[in-house]
Amino acid sequence: MAKHTAHPTPVQAVDLLVRTLGRHSTLSVRDERAFRKLHPRVSAATRDEDIVRQGDRPDVSVMVISGTLARYHTTGGGDRQYLSLHLAGDLPDLQSLFLGIMDHSLCALNDAQIALIRHTEILSLLKRTPSAAIALWRHTLMDAAIFRQGITRNSTRSAAGRVANLFCEQFTRARILGLASGWSCALPLSQTQIGQVVGLSIATVNRATQMLRNENCAHLRAGRLNILNWRRLSEQAGFEPVYLHEDLSGQS
């Protein structure tokens, strides 16, 4: 298998981190040097593996190197509600640095590579290089904007609208990160899981995806999302991508 590339090195991991943060924050040379002093532990996660669990008190934070991770709530009834998806460069549980106890879990949607950074290391980085904190803080703020959209998507839109909206968001995020190829990107979700993202039953998700496919909007197949007609899809979705802050301008 050509896929079976070598484990990324810690150096490559921090490089990805610097590039990701640099996308929305301007890092000074000093900031960048500070980030490059981190010693992440690179690790692998297999499909469906929990990386952190609701109730845990992690002493590391995770960065995605490759693959897709997801955060989810487990409700009293045992149901799962996915909260957000995370691609290369994301720091899905950075908040555990300051919130202590996890209010949700983090799992891998497909086989993924991750970097684990000790909280103590991040904290001492923040102490030594305070301006670097802004970049990480901003990252968590962009996260929150995606949560807000999640509320609106799952509360105000029709079945097809929710699925279409999810497709739009995921494709746009992948594209911004350079992880899309043409009009296609990874979306390793079964229909059951899509239901657990957008709050619909599997039957309804099935009918919604079919509708999007039949109307030549988008086609999900084998963990890959193919956009057929962006215009029509984003219309269906009521997609307004301001919240993803694609533009790099106007940031400090």
Place this chain on the structure above:
Amino acid sequence: MAKHTAHPTPVQAVDLLVRTLGRHSTLSVRDERAFRKLHPRVSAATRDEDIVRQGDRPDVSVMVISGTLARYHTTGGGDRQYLSLHLAGDLPDLQSLFLGIMDHSLCALNDAQIALIRHTEILSLLKRTPSAAIALWRHTLMDAAIFRQGITRNSTRSAAGRVANLFCEQFTRARILGLASGWSCALPLSQTQIGQVVGLSIATVNRATQMLRNENCAHLRAGRLNILNWRRLSEQAGFEPVYLHEDLSGQS
């Protein structure tokens, strides 16, 4: 009118800020002094007034002094989706410090008093006293936890469950802040607005609140929420308050 108390002073405003942040972060004497050097502009907002609008690029951030503010999305169809409610001490649009363009609006649910703090002032505070940033950062992280709950509430629960969950969250937050009196707290929402929080039509909200009232769980009247049976209500709600991080321990 006894209500017509004098405008709070800027000093009282920063005092509230320090107390609020001190609830979850331990502020050093230096941090505290830095916060007390801020010069907020105290202002009033009237019921239904927008304080910041979707698309704006504010150069100040808002702190709630009294009353209740709310953040909301306006969808393409013109519908409103409330995202979160904010009580005294909250900084509902702190994220505008780093995100530039607002992806949502902020409005007053009732007559409220607010403090406006210039971004430039906050930024220079962060530069001079980096450790103070942690406290503000943590505040935004707790915000995000509430958004996550919003997704799960509006995606997985029944009508009555959603309303009950909202009641539980709001009462608990008010209680933590010392804004509850006994089993009662402010909740200045019409049934229409409750629908715009939890993603239900007004008719369904009406039936759900009636059910909660008839089962002696909770009673909403004239902008005040009265908890009649906490046990039963939180059961209905599937309420798991970990995410509010009520406990002060275990934080740096």
Place this chain on the structure above:
DNA sequence: CGGCACGTTGAAGTGACTCAATTCGCGTGG
């Protein structure tokens, strides 16, 4: 070939929506 996970389909049920009418609470002006 057999098993398994996932996708697809149909039919029946139901919770929530829409819409329109009615009632309630309350402040205002006669």
Place this chain on the structure above:
DNA sequence: CCACGCGAATTGAGTCACTTCAACGTGCCG
């Protein structure tokens, strides 16, 4: 003090979107 008006709450009837459940198809891997 009462009539009025207005916003909010309540109610009922009809409809619809989504759920549930059970069956069946399909592709893939051992």
